[in-house]
Amino acid sequence: MNNSKIGLLILGLLMSLGAIAQKVNVRGALVGSDQAGLEMANILVLNPDDSSMVTYGFSNSEGQFRFQLEGNKQYLFKFSYLGYKPKELLVVLNSEDRDLGKIPLEEDSELLQQVEVVEEMPIVVSGDTISYKADAFTTGEEKKLEDVIEKLPGFEIDDDGQVKVEGKTVEKVLVEGKEFFDGDTKVATKNIPADAIDKVQVLRNYEEISPLQGLSSDDRIALNIKLKEGKKNLWFGDAEAKVGDPERYYAHGNAFYYSPKASFNFIGDINNIGEAAFTARDYFRFSGGFRNLSSRSGFNFNFAQDDLGIPLGLNNRADEVIGRFGAANFSYSPKKNLTLSGFVIGSDNVVSSPYTTSRTYIGLDSIGGGVEELTTENYQHSTAALAKFSVTYEPSKETYLNYDVFLKVSDQLNTSRLYSSFSDFNFSNNLGTQEAKRPWSIQQNLEFFRNQGENVFAVELQHTRKYQDPTFAMQSQQLPFGQPFVFLDTNRYRLVQTREVLSESMEGRASYYWVLNGSNHFEFNLGTVYNTQDYNNRLAEGEVSDAVEFANPLLQNTVDFSLLDGFGGLHYKTKLGKLTFRPGANFHYYQVRDFQAGTEDLRDYQVLLPDALLRYEFSTSKGLDLRYSMSAQFNDVNQIMDGVILRSYNSLFTGNDSLDFARVHNVSLFYRDFNLFNFTTLFAGINYSRSLDPINNAVQYIGLQQVFSPINANGYNENLSGFGSWSKKFKYIRLESRVNLNYSTVNNEVNGRTNVNNTFSQNYSGEIGTNFKKWPNIELQYRYSQNDYSGARSNSVYTNHSPSVEVTAVIASDFVLRADYSYNNYGNPGSSRTVYDFLNASLEYQKQDSKWLFSLQALNLLNTTFIREDALSANLISTTAYNVLPRYLLLGVRYDL
Numbered sequence: 004m005n006n007s008k009i010g011l012l013i014l015g016l017l018m019s020l021g022a023i024a025q026k027v028n029v030r031g032a033l034v035g036s037d038q039a040g041l042e043m044a045n046i047l048v049l050n051p052d053d054s055s056m057v058t059y060g061f062s063n064s065e066g067q068f069r070f071q072l073e074g075n076k077q078y079l080f081k082f083s084y085l086g087y088k089p090k091e092l093l094v095v096l097n098s099e100d101r102d103l104g105k106i107p108l109e110e111d112s113e114l115l116q117q118v119e120v121v122e123e124m125p126i127v128v129s130g131d132t133i134s135y136k137a138d139a140f141t142t143g144e145e146k147k148l149e150d151v152i153e154k155l156p157g158f159e160i161d162d163d164g165q166v167k168v169e170g171k172t173v174e175k176v177l178v179e180g181k182e183f184f185d186g187d188t189k190v191a192t193k194n195i196p197a198d199a200i201d202k203v204q205v206l207r208n209y210e211e212i213s214p215l216q217g218l219s220s221d222d223r224i225a226l227n228i229k230l231k232e233g234k235k236n237l238w239f240g241d242a243e244a245k246v247g248d249p250e251r252y253y254a255h256g257n258a259f260y261y262s263p264k265a266s267f268n269f270i271g272d273i274n275n276i277g278e279a280a281f282t283a284r285d286y287f288r289f290s291g292g293f294r295n296l297s298s299r300s301g302f303n304f305n306f307a308q309d310d311l312g313i314p315l316g317l318n319n320r321a322d323e324v325i326g327r328f329g330a331a332n333f334s335y336s337p338k339k340n341l342t343l344s345g346f347v348i349g350s351d352n353v354v355s356s357p358y359t360t361s362r363t364y365i366g367l368d369s370i371g372g373g374v375e376e377l378t379t380e381n382y383q384h385s386t387a388a389l390a391k392f393s394v395t396y397e398p399s400k401e402t403y404l405n406y407d408v409f410l411k412v413s414d415q416l417n418t419s420r421l422y423s424s425f426s427d428f429n430f431s432n433n434l435g436t437q438e439a440k441r442p443w444s445i446q447q448n449l450e451f452f453r454n455q456g457e458n459v460f461a462v463e464l465q466h467t468r469k470y471q472d473p474t475f476a477m478q479s480q481q482l483p484f485g486q487p488f489v490f491l492d493t494n495r496y497r498l499v500q501t502r503e504v505l506s507e508s509m510e511g512r513a514s515y516y517w518v519l520n521g522s523n524h525f526e527f528n529l530g531t532v533y534n535t536q537d538y539n540n541r542l543a544e545g546e547v548s549d550a551v552e553f554a555n556p557l558l559q560n561t562v563d564f565s566l567l568d569g570f571g572g573l574h575y576k577t578k579l580g581k582l583t584f585r586p587g588a589n590f591h592y593y594q595v596r597d598f599q600a601g602t603e604d605l606r607d608y609q610v611l612l613p614d615a616l617l618r619y620e621f622s623t624s625k626g627l628d629l630r631y632s633m634s635a636q637f638n639d640v641n642q643i644m645d646g647v648i649l650r651s652y653n654s655l656f657t658g659n660d661s662l663d664f665a666r667v668h669n670v671s672l673f674y675r676d677f678n679l680f681n682f683t684t685l686f687a688g689i690n691y692s693r694s695l696d697p698i699n700n701a702v703q704y705i706g707l708q709q710v711f712s713p714i715n716a717n718g719y720n721e722n723l724s725g726f727g728s729w730s731k732k733f734k735y736i737r738l739e740s741r742v743n744l745n746y747s748t749v750n751n752e753v754n755g756r757t758n759v760n761n762t763f764s765q766n767y768s769g770e771i772g773t774n775f776k777k778w779p780n781i782e783l784q785y786r787y788s789q790n791d792y793s794g795a796r797s798n799s800v801y802t803n804h805s806p807s808v809e810v811t812a813v814i815a816s817d818f819v820l821r822a823d824y825s826y827n828n829y830g831n832p833g834s835s836r837t838v839y840d841f842l843n844a845s846l847e848y849q850k851q852d853s854k855w856l857f858s859l860q861a862l863n864l865l866n867t868t869f870i871r872e873d874a875l876s877a878n879l880i881s882t883t884a885y886n887v888l889p890r891y892l893l894l895g896v897r898y899d900l
Contacts, residue, residue, distance in 0.1 A: 025073070025074045025075075025098055026071050026072065026073060026074065027071070027072060027073075027074040027096055027097075027098065027099060027100050027101060028069060028070070028071055028100040028101070029069070029070045029071075029072055029078075029094065029096065029100070029101045029103065030067065030068065030069045030070075030100075030101075030102055030103065031067070031068055031102065031103030031104060031105070031106055032062070032065065032066045032067045032068070032104070032105050032106065033046075033062050033066045033068070033082055033084065033105075033106050033107075033108060034066055034105050034106070034107050034108070035087070035107070035108060035110065036107070036109070036110055038105070038107075039066070040062065040063075040064065040065040040066025040067065041062060041066045041084050041087070041108060042062060042063065042064045042065075042066060042622050042623045042624065043061050043062060043128045043623050043624060043679060044061065044062040044066070044068075044082060044083065044084040044108075044128075045059075045061065045081075045082070045083045045084065045124060045126075045127055045128055046059060046060045046061060046062065046068050046080065046081070046082055047059050047080070047081040047124050048060075048070060048072070048078050048079070048080055048081075049078065049079040049080075049081065050078070050079070051077060051078065051079040051093060054079075056124075057072070057078060058070060058072070059124045059125060059126070060679075060680070061126070061128060061679040061680055062680065063622075063678070063680040064621065064622030064623070064624070064625065067680075068680070072096060073096075074096050074097060074098045074099075075096065075097060075098060076095075076096055077093060077094065077095040077096065078093075078094050078096070079091060079092075079093055079094075080092040080093075080094055082106065082108060084108055085129050085130045086110060086111065087108040087109060087110055087111060088108065088109045088110075088111045090106070090108055090109075092106065124136070125139030125140065126139075126679060128679070131206065131207040131208045131209075132204055132205065132206055132207070133204065133205040133207070134202045134203070134204045134205075134229070135155050135202060135203045135204075135205075136201070136202055137151050137197070137200045137201060137202060137203060138201075140154040140155055140774070141154055141197065142774065142775065142776055142780060142811070142813075143776075143813070144780075144811050144813065144819050144821070145197035145198075146196070146197055147192065147193060147194060147195060147196065147197055148191055148192045148193075148194075148195040148196075148197065148200065148203075148228065149164075149192035149193060150197055151197050151200055151203065152166060152192060152203065154737075154774065155203060156679075156682055156684055156730065156732050156737075157169050157205075157677055157684045157730070159728065160192060163189070163284070163288075164188070164189035164192060164193065164285075165187075165188055165189060166188045166192060166226065168205050168224050168226070169205075169207075169224070169675050169677050169684070169686060170673065170675060170686030170687075170688065170726075170728060171222070171224050172224075173188050173224050173225060173226050174209070174223050174224065174225060175188075175209070175211075175223075175225040175226070175292065176188050176191040176192075176225070176226045176227075176228065177206075177225060177226065177227040177228065178191075178195065178227070178228045178230070178259075178261065178266065178268075179227075179228070179229065179230055179235070179261045179266065180227060181261070181266045181334040181344070182292075182332075182334060182344055182393075183195075183228075183268065183332060184268075184330065184332050184346050184348070185291065185292035185344075185346070185391065185393075186289050186290045186291040186292040186293070186391070187285065187288065187289050187290070188226075189285060190270070190281075190330065190348075191226075191228075193280065194257050194270050195228060195257075195259075196239070196240065196241055196257065196259075196899075198231075198899075199230055199231060199234045199239055199259070200228055200229075200230065200231070201229045201230055201231040201232075202228075202229035203226060203227075203228060203229075204226065204227040204228075204229060205224065205226060206224065206225040206226070206227055207222075207224055208222055208223070209223045209224055209225040210223065211225075212403050212405075212450070212452050213397065213400045213401075213403055213454075214400070214401055214402065214403050214452040214453060214454035214459055214461075215452060215454075215459070215461070217521075218459065218516055218518075218524060218526070218576075220576060220583070220585050220616050220618075222628070230261060234259075234261070235261055235262065236261070236262050237260070238258055238259070238260050238900060239258075239259055239260075239899075239900050240256070240257035240258040240259050240269075240899075240900045241256070241257055241897055241898065241899045241900060242255075242256040242257075242897065242898050242900070243255045243256070243856075243895060243896070243897035243898075244895060244896055244897075245274075245276075245858070245860065245893040245894065245895035245896075246893065246894060246895075247276075247860075247891050247892045247893035247894060248891065248892060249891060250275075251275060251276050251891045251893060252273075252274060252275060252276075253273075253274035253275075253276050253278065253893065253895070254271075254272070254273050254274065255271070255272045255273075255274070255280070256269075256270070256271045256272075257269070257270050258900060264335065264336050264337075265333070265334065265335045265336070266332075266333065266334045266335075267331070267332070267333050268330075268331065268332040268333070269330070269331050270328070270329065270330045270331075271328065271329045271330075272326065272327070272328040272329075273326065273327045273328070274325075274326055275323070275324060275325045275326070276324075276862065276888070276891070276893070277321065277324045277888050278326065279324060279326035279328075279352055280326060280328035280350070281326075281328045281330075281348065281350040281352075281387075282326075282352065283352060283383070283385045283387075283415075286350065286385070286387045286389070286411075286413060289348075289389060289411075291389070291391050291407070291409035291411075291446070292391075292407075293407065293409060293446060293448055293465070294448075296463055296465055296510045296512050296530070296532070297510055297532045297568065298634075299512075300512075300528065300530060300570050300572060300589045300591070300612070301589050301591070301612035301614065301632060301633060301634040301635060302532060302568050302570070302591060302612075302634065302635055302637075303634050303635065303636045303637070303667075304508075304532075304534055304566065304637050304638075304639065305636065305637070305638050305639055306469065306506060306639055321354045321355065321356040321885070321886075321887065321888070322355050322356055322357055322885075322886040322887060322888065323353075323354070323355035323356075323888070324352070324353070324354050324355075324888070325352065325353040325354075326350070326351075326352050326353075327350065327351040327352070328348075328349070328350045328351075329348075329349045329350075330346065330347065330348040330349070331346060331347050332344075332345070332346040333345060333346070340396060340397050340398050340399075341394075341395070341396050341397075342393075342394070342395045342397075343392075343393070343394055344392075344393045344395070345390070345391050345392035345393055346389075346390070346391055347388070347389070347390045348387075348388065348389040348390070349387070349388045349389075350385075350386070350387050350388075351384075351385070351386045351387075352383070352384070352385050352386075353382075353383070353384050354381075354382070354383040354385075355380075355381070355382050355383075356381045356382075356383075356885060356886065357378075357379065357380050357381070357885075357886045358378075358379055358381070358869075358883050358884060358885040358886060359376070359377065359378050359379070359883070359884050360375075360376075360377045360379065360881050360882070360883040360884075361374065361375075361376055361377075361881065361882050361883075362374065362375040362376075362377060362879045362880070362881045363797050363799065363879060363880045363881070364704075364709075364797075364878060364879045365702075365753060365758065365760070365794040365795045365797045365878045365879060365880065366702065366704065366753030366754055366756075366758065366794075366795050366878060367704055367707075373427070373797070374425070374426070374427065375423055375424065375425050376423075376424045376425075376426070377421060377422070377423050377424075378421065378422040379419055379420070379421050380419065380420040380421075381417070381418075381419045382416075382417070382418045382419070383415075383416070383417050383418075384415070384416045385413060385414070385415045385416075386413060386414040386415075387411070387412070387413035387414075388410075388411075388412050388413070389409075389410065389411050389412075390409070390410045391407065391408065391409045391410070392407070392408050393405065393406065393407045393408075394406045400454075401453065401454040401455065402452070402453055402454075403450070403451070403452040403453075404450070404451050404452075405448070405449070405450045406447075406448070406449050406450075407446075407447065407448040408445070408446070408447050408448075409445070409446045409447075409448075410443070410444070410445050410446075411442075411443065411444045411445075412441075412442070412443040412444075413440075413441065413442060413443075414440075414441050415438075415439065415440050415441070415442075416437070416438070416439045417436075417437070417438040417439075418435075418436070418437045418438075419435070419436045419437075420434075420435050421433070421434040421435070421436065421652060422434075423652070423653070425707060428707065430481075430707060432479060432480050432481040433479075433480040434477060434478065434479050434480065434652045435477065435478045436475070436476070436477045436478075436651075436652055437474075437475075437476045437477070438473065438474070438475050438476075439473070439474045440471065440472055440473040440474065441472055442469070442470060442471045442472065443469070443470050444467065444468065444469040444470070445467070445468050445469075446465065446466070446467045446468075447465065447466045447467075448463075448464070448465050449462075449463070449464045449465075450462070450463050450464075451463075456518070457517065457518045457519075458515070458516070458517065458518070459514075459515070459516035459518065460513075460514070460515055460516075461512075461513070461514040461515075461516075462511075462512070462513050462514075463510075463511070463512045463513075463514075464510070464511050464512075465508070465509075465510040465511075466507075466508070466509050466510075467506075467507065467508040468505075468506070468507050469504075469505075469506040469507070469508075470503075470504070470505050470506075471502070471503070471504045471506075472501075472502065472503050472504075473501075473502050474499070474500065474501050474502075474547065475498075475499070475500040475649050476497070476498065476499045476500075476546075476547050477497070477498050477649070477652055478495060478496065478497050479496040479497075479498075479652065480496075481496070482496055483496055483498065483652070483653075483708070484655060484705070484708050485705060485706070485708075487553070487555040487557050487558060487647065488553065488555075488558075489553070489554075489555070490544055491544060491551070492544065492545075497544060497545055497546065497550075498542065498543075498544065498649060499542070499543045499544070499545065499546070499547050499550040500540070500541070500542050500543075500648060500649045501540070501541045501543075502538075502539065502540045502541075502648070503537075503538070503539045504536060504537070504538050504539075504640065504641070505536065505537045506534070506535070506536045506639070507534070507535050507536075508532065508533070508534045508535075509532070509533045510530070510531070510532045510533075511530055511531055511532075512528060512529070512530035513528070513529050513530065514526060514527065514528050515527045515528075521578075522577060522578040522579070523575075523576070523577045523578070524575075524576055525573070525574070525575050525576075526572075526573070526574040526575075526576070526587070527571075527572070527573055528570070528571065528572040528573075528574075528589070529570070529571050529572075530569075530570055530571075531567070531568065531569045531570070532566075532567070532568040532570075533565070533566075533567050533568075534565065534566045534567075534639075535564070535565045536562075536563075536564040536565070536639060536640040537562075537563060537564075538560070538561065538562040538563075538564065538640045538641070538644055539560075539561050540559070540560040540561075540644065540646055540648055541558075541559055542558035542559065542647070542648075542649070556600075557645075557646055557647050557657075558646065558647055559646065560599065560600075560644050560645065560646025560647075560648075561599065562597055562598070562599040562640050562643070562644045562645075563597065563598040563599070564596070564597045564598075564639070564640040564643065565594075565595075565596045565597075566593065566594070566595050566596075566637060567592075567593065567594040568591055568592070568593050569591070569592045570589050570590060570591045570592070571589070571590055572587060572588065572589035572590070573587055573588065574586070574587025574588075574614075575587065581619055581620045581621065582617075582618070582619050583616070583617070583618040583619075583620075584615075584616070584617055584618075585615065585616040586613075586614075586615040586616075587613070587614055587615070588611055588612060588613040588614065589611075589612045589614075590609070590610075590611050590612075591608075591609070591610045591611075591612060591635065592607065592608075592609055593607060593608040593609075593610065593635070593637070593664070594606070594607045595607070595608075595637070597640070597643055597660055599644065599645055599660070600645060604660055608635075608664065610635050610664075610666075612632075612633045612634060612635060613631075613632075613633055614630075614631060614632035614633065615630070615631045615632075616628070616629070616630050617629040617630075624675075624676065624677045624678060624679065625675065625676045625677070625678075626674075626675055627672070627673070627674050627675075628671070628672070628673040628674075629670075629671070629672050630669075630670070630671045630672075630673075631668075631669065631670050632668075632669045633666065633667065633668055633669070634666075634667045634669065635664050635665070635666060635667075636664060636665040636666075636667055636694070636698070637664045638662065638698055638713070641658070642658055642659065642662060642698065642713045643658050643659060643660045643662055644658040644660070645657070645658055645660055646658070650711065653707065653708050653709060654708065654709040654710070654711060655708070655709070655710045655711070656700075656710070656711045656712070657710065657711075657712050658712070658713065659712055659713045659714060662698060662713060662714075662715060663696055663715050664696070665694050665695065665696050665697050665698050665715070666694070666695040666696065667692055667693070667694045667695075668692065668693045668694075668695075669690070669691070669692045670690070670691045670692075671688065671689065671690045671691070672688060672689045673686075673687075673688040674686070674687045674688065681731075682731060682732040682733075683729075683730070683731045683732075684728070684729070684730045684731075685727075685728070685729050686726075686727065686728045687725075687726065687727040687728070688725065688726055688727075689723070689724070689725045690722075690723070690724045690725075691721075691722070691723050691724075692720075692721070692722045693719050693720070693721050694719055694720040694721075695719050696715040696716075697715070697716050697719060697720040697749075697750065698713050698714070698715060698716075699713070699714060699716045699720070699749055699750060699751040699877070700712065700713055700714075700751060700877045700878075701713070701714045701716075701751055701752035701753075702751065702752070702753045702754070702877060702878040703754060703755070704753075704754055709878065711877065714751070714752065716750040716751055716752070717750060717757060718750040718757075718759075719750065720747070720748060720749050720750060721746075721747065721748045722745070722746070722747045722748075723745070723746045723747075724743070724744060724745040724746070725742075725743075725744045725745075726741075726742065726743045726744070727741065727742045728740070728741045728742075729741075735773055735774055735775055736771065736772070736773055736774070737771070737772050737773075737774060738770070738771055739768075739769070739770040739771075739772075740767075740768065740769045740770070741766075741767070741768045742765075742766070742767050742768075743764075743765075743766040744763075744764070744765055744766075745762070745763070745764045746761075746762070746763045746764075747761070747762045748760070748761055749877075751877060751878075753794075753795055753878060758794055758795050759794065760792075760793070760794040760875065760877070761791075761792070761793045761794070762790070762791070762792055762875050763789075763790075763791040764788070764789070764790050764791075765787075765788065765789045765790075766786070766787075766788045767786070767787045767788075768784060768785065768786040768787075769784070769785050770782065770783065770784040770785075771783050777813070779810060779811065779812035779813075780810070780811045780812070781808065781809070781810050781811075782808065782809040782810075783806075783807075783808050784806070784807045784808070785804075785805070785806045785807075786803075786804075786805040786806075786807070787802070787803070787804055787805070788802065788803045788805075789801070789802045789803075790802075790873055790875075792873075792875040792880045794875075794878070794880070797880060799831070799873075799880045799882075800831055800832060801829070801830065801831060801873040801882060802829070802830070802831075802832055803827055803828065803829045804826075804827070804828040805825060805826060805827045805828075806825075806826050807823065807824060807825035807826070808823070808824050809821075809822070809823040810822045810823075816851065817848055817849060817850050817851065818846060818847065818848050819846070819847040819848075819849075820844075820845075820846050820847075821844065821845045821846075821847075822842070822843065822844040822845075823841075823842070823843050823844075824840065824841070824842045824843075825840060825841050826838075826840040827839050827840060827870070827871075829871045830871075837871055837884075839867050839868075839869065839870055839871070840865055840867060841863055841865065841867055842863070842864040842865050843860075843861065843862045843863065843864065844860075844861050844864065845858055845859065845860040845861070846858065846859045846860075854898055854899045854900075855896065855897070855898055855899075856896070856897040856898075856899070857895070857896055857897075858893075858894070858895040858896070858897070859892070859893070859894055859895075860892070860893040860894075860895060861890070861891075861892050861893075862888070862890070862891055862892075862893070863887070863888060863889060863890045863891070864890055865890070866889055866890040867887060868886060868887065868889070869884045869885055869886050869887060870884070870885050870887055871883065871884050871885075872885070
């Protein structure tokens with residue numbers, strides 16, 4: 004056969020294949036009885052011969068849909084939409100495009116509360132609930148819930164482990180409708196096994212209090228995890244252990260049980276490989292799910308944080324980390340209308356973190372220099388426990404009664420050895436510091452809601468009792484500070500500071516909703532907040548056990564402080580078509596009292612705090628929110644006490660009892676476009692705040708020491724931030740890009756002169772990833788960050804270029820290879836740069852249908868020794884190099900329960 008005949012044969016075969024595989028476009032529009040388009044209706048395309056799924060999709064805001072299908076075949080279309088009868092349509096295609104025209108769906112009053120659940124569909128939209136079938140988006144190598152979530156359109160997990168959906172933070176995670184460690188989403192994402200998940204449901208406009216359904220304007224988001232049938236009414240989970248050299252270990256176990264009446268969850272973890280299951284940062288952030296009553300009326304009272312003065316450390320990359328964690332969660336319904344739930348969490352973390360810091364002190368350059376080189380050997384030991392118990396009684400959809408009690412307690416120790424050097428002043432100093440505290444708090448909440456049609460009543464009560472007892476001790480080679488300290492021992496300079504603060508807060512709020520119709524209602528609120536604080540501070544010379552108090556009265560301080568807030572508010576909410584408008588205001592009467600040094604100071608204020616919401620919904624999946632609020636910000640007793648306290652080895656703090664409150668204006672604009680029609684998501688937002696009479700710290704230098712004092716600064720503080728996220732999912736490829744910008748201006752004083760600190764932070768990232776079932780998957784990402792800091796005559800710019808790659812491959816069906824590499828190029832543009840990178844890899848073996856998995860894991864293969872970060876505080880710009888865990892190998896085994 005000659006070449007021409009072969010060519011003609013090949014051409015003929017290609018033409019034949021092209022004809023067989025020819026694609027045609029099928030379009031149409033789903034409409035209701037009024038001929039209006041039905042947005043986000045579920046459309047399933049099946050093979051009528053065996054009912055297998057060919058593809059799926061959704062209608063857009065006009066009800067239109069479009070598919071590209073193989074020609075010369077027939078297909079069964081299934082349509083479903085909330086409140087309408089499902090419909091089937093057999094479509095026979097030829098080789099030409101097909102327009103099905105308008106397809107009417109018939110309303111069905113019996114289906115107004117449900118929608119046909121098409122099990123085969125990867126995504127099902129039912130009103131405000133979007134269900135994602137996990138197996139349709141995963142490839143089988145996922146371990147935990149976080150791995151599943153990262154593959155779903157519109158989802159994101161931030162650097163703190165918190166879940167965001169459609170650009171908004173998820174407030175609650177439920178499993179089979181039951182709360183899972185209420186108050187934090189990280190515990191769920193890090194521990195729920197991926198192979199137990201059937202569906203991930205997004206609950207938009209989530210409202211757990213049924214009498215308030217349709218009245219709230221918070222637009223809260225929750226997740227509900229649906230389990231596979233084989234995981235219900237049975238215990239499931241996994242247990243894993245790893246050991247390695249040099250002396251590395253990891254042990255982690257989960258056990259879960261879910262039934263219609265009860266659920267039980269147990270989690271345990273111990274390791275020294277930097278994977279702290281529950282960090283100090285998690286402890287301070289964990290809210291227990293409590294809603295803040297006072298902030299909803301525009302009142303902000305800044306309790307001093309338990310972590311004040313104790314660095315949290317880079318727990319996952321510190322030089323040495325030992326983490327221990329245990330948790331239990333339960334939910335039990337002895338009756339249909341009664342639910343008992345709660346959790347207990349315990350953690351014990353040890354972090355050793357050597358690091359070096361270069362500090363540029365803003366304003367210190369006016370006396371000849373201002374750069375400090377600081378070497379620190381830091382040791383942290385933090386033990387913490389949290390417990391919550393809740394009782395919820397719902398005799399009907401019209402009545403809701405709930406009681407919560409939440410306890411937090413911790414024992415924290417932070418020890419540091421420091422070497423400080425100022426080359427400009429030919430000064431150096433060896434120091435040692437130790438900070439210890441055992442804070443605790445107990446919070447109670449009682450809620451009652453009653454819906455009587457046109458009238459809805461609510462009563463909410465909260466009580467908080469909090470105790471803090473920080474102790475700070477230091478030794479210095481050089482004389483620390485000057486007046487008012489007079490040391491008896493001039494051979495060793497030793498300082499001990501003890502503080503005790505007992506805080507109590509009682510809040511009450513009564514609300515009445517007058518419902519005019521489904522689109523209009525008034526909301527009336529009356530409430531009060533009463534905060535009290537007993538403060539005691541002592542400064543002494545010597546060791547903690549035998550310290551002698553200084554004679555100067557400025558170094559011994561006792562304060563009795565209280566703040567009373569009485570408020571009343573009125574809001575009106577109306578919905579005009581696609582537009583929702585909710586203006587309102589709260590009127591507050593504040594009374595602030597403090598008694599110290601034998602003198603009582605009493606002040607009162609009357610403040611009107613307006614707020615408004617303007618929401619326009621272009622469609623169910625596209626909307627724009629504009630919010631404005633004004634708030635009053637008061638600080639607690641730690642800011643108004645007249646005495647002197649130690650802040651660190653080189654800084655003092657003295658309060659200011661003449662502080663006024665700050666008024667803060669907040670404006671935010673948020674846009675969302677969650678388009679399931681073409682699997683494109685776009686979220687963007689702008690937030691702006693301006694503080695009038697802001698409470699900032701003024702700085703006074705006494706030699707190389709600093710004295711901070713709060714003031715109502717001249718001018719104002721401003722913060723402008725913007726963010727954007729775009730993603731698009733194709734059949735096997737997903738694209739993502741994100742941007743976060745933040746510009747802030749803070750006014751304070753340095754050495755009696757007005758100073759303005761400016762910060763401009765930019766973060767950009769782009770990502771492309773694959774989602775193959777049978778081929779290796781790769782994820783490429785590039786991140787760029789830039790931080791610009793300026794204050795007085797000090798200016799610094801830091802940039803970081805960070806490309807990274809992750810690869811996951813299934814080998815011979817039983818082996819899974821994972822590898823990730825990240826590169827960082829950090830420093831000041833135009834000057835010397837620092838380069839550091841990390842490479843990790845693992846190989847897992849699990850025979851199909853086996854409960855045993857074996858693994859070999861290598862971390863930090865390049866043996867990188869440090870990472871770098873930068874920051875701006877009230878008076879200094881710093882860049883820090885942290886030592887990190889060295890290279891190590893782990894051998895592991897896992898058993899699936």
